[in-house]
Amino acid sequence: MVNLNARTGDAIVWLLLLTAPFWLPLTGGYVELGTEILVYALAAMALNFLLGYTGVLSFGHAAYFGLGAYGTAVIMKYVYESTPVAMAFGVMLGTAAAAIIGPLIVRLRGVYFAMCTIAFGQVFYFIAFQWRDFTGGDDGLSAWHREPLHFGFATLDILNNSKALYFFTLTVFAVAVGIMAFLLRSPFGRTLLAIRENERRARFLGIPVDRHIWMSWVVSCAFVSLAGVMYALLNDFVDPRALRWDQSGNFVIMAVLGGMRSFWGPLLGAAIFIVLRDYVSSHTENWMSFVGLIFVVVVMFFPRGLLGMVRRRLTS
């Protein structure tokens, strides 16, 4: 019964995502808005691999998001104009940074861990901000653009065709999300749940907790880097705000708003966040206050997020 419900939920999500470019314009949206939601949803779901399924809160994921984005832009602008090459480099850059920084912080817990992730994140922000010659400083890296994808037998024109870009992003999103779901259903994934549920018990079952948190951190940061790569491709641009600490906060808000104990929660959170920003910001500059207000209400009354609340209604 539970399984059936979960499968129905999955089917609905994929159906909505597959048809979004066709119904989004009818609701007053546009295709790029859908692509942006996918990008942020991937970032929030990647964060939630660590937050919701390992029980570790990072406030510095924007660093790896930004490294993915800058890695992509740098390759495109300075080295080689190939979308796949730039993507691969962006993901590798973000993942490598996370793998190296990880051992320095995985022994910390709670607020100390969160503070250190912010600190490391800000290091990358200031590098991007100060190194004008290479990163463009505050102005960011522009004057480059994503390249169409050539498959030999066919070409996907993600440069000029917004639907093509959407479906390419959706494919990347699906693969990434699929891998995360697969990992969470494995014995390794269950050790992460164990750590989230009760670290002391996990340790005394013989799980080397710090090492497993490091692994979860690297997986999470790898996929947030991938989200950063897609962000750069979507905008043909990247600037230091992509890796500033408030960006990290946005990912956390999306995950918590949608529901960090639900696999699709962060997707819902990202959708609400991006749509609110889009609609409210055309009326007032203070759109963030609305997001903040909704966030506070959700945290106070639905601590499991919006999707968590819906699921509770359905099952009780």
Next chain:
Amino acid sequence: MSLLRVENVSKHFGSLIAVDNISMMVEPGELRAVIGPNGAGKTTFFNMISGFLTQTSGNIIFDGEDISKLLPARRVWRGIARTFQITEVFPELSVSENLRIAVEVASGYRTRIWQTADADDEVKARVVDLLQMGGLSEDADRLVGELSHGDQRATEIMMALALKPRLLLLDEPTAGMGDQETYDVTQLIRRLHRDEKLTIVLIEHDMRVVFHLADRIMVLAEGKMLAEGTPKDIAANDAVQAAYLGKAAA
């Protein structure tokens, strides 16, 4: 050869001496009870064996090997499993998921990201065995957090057992339980000892449980060892009577 040999172990917290120069030998297959009034240092003593705390001085030898400086997880890998005074389980997972994690970790699958169907079947069969042994079959799909105190404790003991330990440490297994629950958990421990030939060291307050189960008893008071012997010896020991047992167990 003794399975566990604790040699002159002490633990100081600043100027407080919680455990003062205690030695203990536990033979394979033995069920040893550690008793003593509150603050006697029983749990501190336990925590040093399991690696939760590091001793100030002394050595802990397990199966001929000095484990004094090993991290908790490594002691688990060598065969020491424990439960806690306040039950430590995974409350928002089901009973079978709790046991499954323990079985998978014990089988060395903790870093596997995919599982063959055969390995998966083996894990599931072992979980079914453990559920049955712990009397938890009917609650297999319930969240552990929703179970009674006694069943949560049974789940924790079965998780420890899933590790196929050579030494099982139980810290007040019947703490906070009613009569029926105490009886059930006592019977469970008895089965593990008699049928599975498991070596067990337990801390316990309930004297009925202690005298019912233990092969040997060690009595601690104010961090020092007061007496050690068979239940008969301990019941007849005047110093123990005076310090701790009172008239109830006489």
